[in-house]
Amino acid sequence: MQPEQQNFNYFLYPCSRYRGNFKPEYLAFNANLQEFAQKVSYITNLETAGKLSPEEAYNQIHALWKQLKRSKKALGIGNKASPEVT
DSSP: OOHHHHHHHHHHSOOOOOOSOOOHHHHHHHHHHHHHHHHHHHHHHHHHTTSSOHHHHHHHHHHHHHHHHHHHHHHTTTOSSSOOOO
């Protein structure tokens, strides 16, 4: 990937460093959470600009939320069997 393409991608899809307790599943979930937040931001901006109807925006965000919940469950975060690190 060329440097200008990398800068463009970082501009469109910024990603912050993970600073919590390190576990691979926490890192993966954090990446999923950041992607969720970025997509929700785009959807809300499109709805605000009148490019999406409120119903379509809601449906898209709801679908993203379900995807994030599936990710959390698949990674085993918050299960009673795996104790959380505080």
